[in-house]
Amino acid sequence: MKLLLLLVRTLAAWSITLLIVFPLIWLALTAFKTELQAISVPPTLFFAPTMENFTEVNLRSDYPLYAKNSVITSVLSTLLGLAIAAPAAYSMTFFRTRRTRDILLWMLSTKMMPAVGALLPVYVMAQAAGMLDSIAALTLVFTLSNLPIMVWMLYSGFKEIPPDILEAARMDGASIWGEFRHVIRPLAMGPLASTGLLCLVLSWNEAFWSLNLSSAKAGTLAVLIASYASPEGLFWAKLSAASLMAIAPIVVVGWFSQKQLVQGLTFGAVK
Amino acid sequence: MNRLMPRALMAPAVVTLLLWMLVPLVMTIYFSLIRYNLMQPDQTGFTGLLNYEFFVTDPDFGPSVINTFLLLGSVIAITVVLGVALALLVNEAFPGRGIVRVLLISPFFVMPTANALLWKHMMMNPVYGVLAQVWIFFGKEPVDWLSDFPLLSIIIMVAWQWLPFACLIFITALQSLDRDQMEAAGMDGANALQKFWFLTLPHLGRSIAVVIMIEMIFLLSIFAEIFTTTGGGPGNASTNVAFLIYKQALLNFDVGVASAGALFAVVLANIAAIFLIRLVGKNLD
Numbered sequence: 008m009k010l011l012l013l014l015v016r017t018l019a020a021w022s023i024t025l026l027i028v029f030p031l032i033w034l035a036l037t038a039f040k041t042e043l044q045a046i047s048v049p050p051t052l053f054f055a056p057t058m059e060n061f062t063e064v065n066l067r068s069d070y071p072l073y074a075k076n077s078v079i080t081s082v083l084s085t086l087l088g089l090a091i092a093a094p095a096a097y098s099m100t101f102f103r104t105r106r107t108r109d110i111l112l113w114m115l116s117t118k119m120m121p122a123v124g125a126l127l128p129v130y131v132m133a134q135a136a137g138m139l140d141s142i143a144a145l146t147l148v149f150t151l152s153n154l155p156i157m158v159w160m161l162y163s164g165f166k167e168i169p170p171d172i173l174e175a176a177r178m179d180g181a182s183i184w185g186e187f188r189h190v191i192r193p194l195a196m197g198p199l200a201s202t203g204l205l206c207l208v209l210s211w212n213e214a215f216w217s218l219n220l221s222s223a224k225a226g227t228l229a230v231l232i233a234s235y236a237s238p239e240g241l242f243w244a245k246l247s248a249a250s251l252m253a254i255a256p257i258v259v260v261g262w263f264s265q266k267q268l269v270q271g272l273t274f275g276a277v278k
Numbered sequence: 279m280n281r282l283m284p285r286a287l288m289a290p291a292v293v294t295l296l297l298w299m300l301v302p303l304v305m306t307i308y309f310s311l312i313r314y315n316l317m318q319p320d321q322t323g324f325t326g327l328l329n330y331e332f333f334v335t336d337p338d339f340g341p342s343v344i345n346t347f348l349l350l351g352s353v354i355a356i357t358v359v360l361g362v363a364l365a366l367l368v369n370e371a372f373p374g375r376g377i378v379r380v381l382l383i384s385p386f387f388v389m390p391t392a393n394a395l396l397w398k399h400m401m402m403n404p405v406y407g408v409l410a411q412v413w414i415f416f417g418k419e420p421v422d423w424l425s426d427f428p429l430l431s432i433i434i435m436v437a438w439q440w441l442p443f444a445c446l447i448f449i450t451a452l453q454s455l456d457r458d459q460m461e462a463a464g465m466d467g468a469n470a471l472q473k474f475w476f477l478t479l480p481h482l483g484r485s486i487a488v489v490i491m492i493e494m495i496f497l498l499s500i501f502a503e504i505f506t507t508t509g510g511g512p513g514n515a516s517t518n519v520a521f522l523i524y525k526q527a528l529l530n531f532d533v534g535v536a537s538a539g540a541l542f543a544v545v546l547a548n549i550a551a552i553f554l555i556r557l558v559g560k561n562l563d
Contacts, residue, residue, distance in 0.1 A: 013372060016367065016370060016372050017372040017373055017374070019367060020367050020368050020372060020374075020375070020378050021374065021378065023364065023367070024378045024381050024382055027382060027385065027438070027441070027442070028381050028382075028384055028385070030385075030396055030397065030400070030401055030438070031384055031385065031388070031396075033396075033400055033401075033408060034396050034400065037400060045406075046406040047406075048405070048406060048411065049411055050408065050411055091290045091291050091294060092291055094287035094288070094290065094291070095287060095288045095290070095291035095292070097287060098283075098284040098285070098287035098288045099288065101284075102283075102284035104284075108559070110288070110292065112555050112558070112559050114291070114295055115554075115555060115558065116551055116555055117295050117298065117299045118495070119495050119547055119548065119550070119551035119554070119555075120299065120303075120544060120547065121495075121498055121499040121520065121540075121543045121544060121546075121547045122499055122501075123499045123501065123519075123520040123523050123524065123540060123543055124302070124303075124306060124540040124541070124543050124544040124547070125298075125302035125303075125306070125540075126523070126524070126527065126536075126540065127302075127305070127306060127309060127527055127533050127536055127537050127540060128301065128302035128305035128306055128309070129302060130527070130528075131305070131309075131533070132301075132305075151294065151295070151298045154291060154294065154295055154298075155295065158291055183283055208387060211389070212387070212388075212389040212390065214389060214390045214391050214501070214502035215499070215501050215502060218391075218501070218502060218505060219524070219528065228389070229389045229390070229391045229392075229502070230391075232389065232391040232392045232395060232506075233391040233395075233502070233505065233506045235395055236394075236395060236398075236506045236507070243399055243400060243406075246395060246399065247396075247400070250392040250395065250396060253389060253392055254387070254388050254389060254392050257387050257389070258384050258387045258388065260387070261383055261384065261386065261387035262380045262383070262384070265380070265383045265446060266446075266450070269383075269386075269443060269446045269447060269450070270450070272443070272492065273447060273488050273492060
């Protein structure tokens, strides 16, 4: 009876999981097919894999430019975000005042403004400043929209650092700077790393701002993939190859840090 | 010095966020009260609430509000119900549980535009798509998903993305379920359904609330999936409020009307936000 239950559970869990992941498996398979195999009826399951799509995508669609834009905007916005968020979270954790709680909740509330509500002003400002389709504008917007989550995630990470350690350091006459360098920094590396990772993922996948503020010059991979919606969409194998290259790095990052990433997104409300 | 330092450290974050919140908000309110069309720069001046009237009486407005809530409600229902079921399924030990959990989360990390096109072409194409092949295999007429069921198609894409998120939150929450209590209930003769209803579900209550509210924030302004697949159509069949605002702004170039719509979206989102902030606030020691 118990063994039967285990068997049923194993089968059910595996088949449901494979069903959910199936579209991704299919995408990966299609990326290695020829265009003809990609649209064959019935679908081709066994085929000699070809790398042609990847080289084609790299040569024809400016893939390297979009990939470069994605890397630059997500890395820069992560670093900039950490530079602004880390001091704030540090201050709120270790120098708590009566207003800290309100400030934290207010920051959270800014994240809840729908992006579309800010679209027009941001668009008009970017246009006026000549920053439409620029890496600077995208980086800035990514940073700002991720900032509340970053402060929150860092705050809940820093809170885990035992205050006794700090008190001991202060008793020994350490300055704020010394306390930060020798006590906090080593302990803060974990939260900083997972916050940075979440920000990297969010910026990499960001589609609303990149679709509206950038195109051929500063477009990210999300924009490149969207361009396959029209005519080129007929080239499924190339679309798959481009998509696979765009999502594979982030999905792999997600596999290894899913727990921290998802907890960061829930603002520490689920433990 | 020691009193100024904490404030100085906090200042950059507070100031940038304050600007990021206030400047667009004030500008949106201002735009919504004036005549502002990018194609008719000569028309200017204060119009009062005319833009609001125009946005609300747009024949696409009603359907777009309904679509927004249909999209939101369906995705939340699907992800919560299936998410809980799936989390319960993979919570107990079985061979390969670790791998299953890792694989399950994958769709959540796929960028929205890639997700949308993957479904639009490879899955839902009425001739070559995988679903069409499955339908043919069972002797049925293939469905033209995006033309005949545009909103349902978007719901499927978005639910596919968010189910793993919900599931992972529930798995995390299940780990803190009191095993002794479950065993005691079993000894007292409670069956599986009773244990689920009286112990597991109440325990998951908080995480269900969190999932619902976070999905509300992100799903109220679903954009990329609609932009890359249906373009809001056919007609207005898959237009939500976010996409309608985009259409007014960057396709009709009517900044005034779009701003009125944007304020409407902000109010909508704030209703959701109030609940989430209360919930999270309680958790802040």
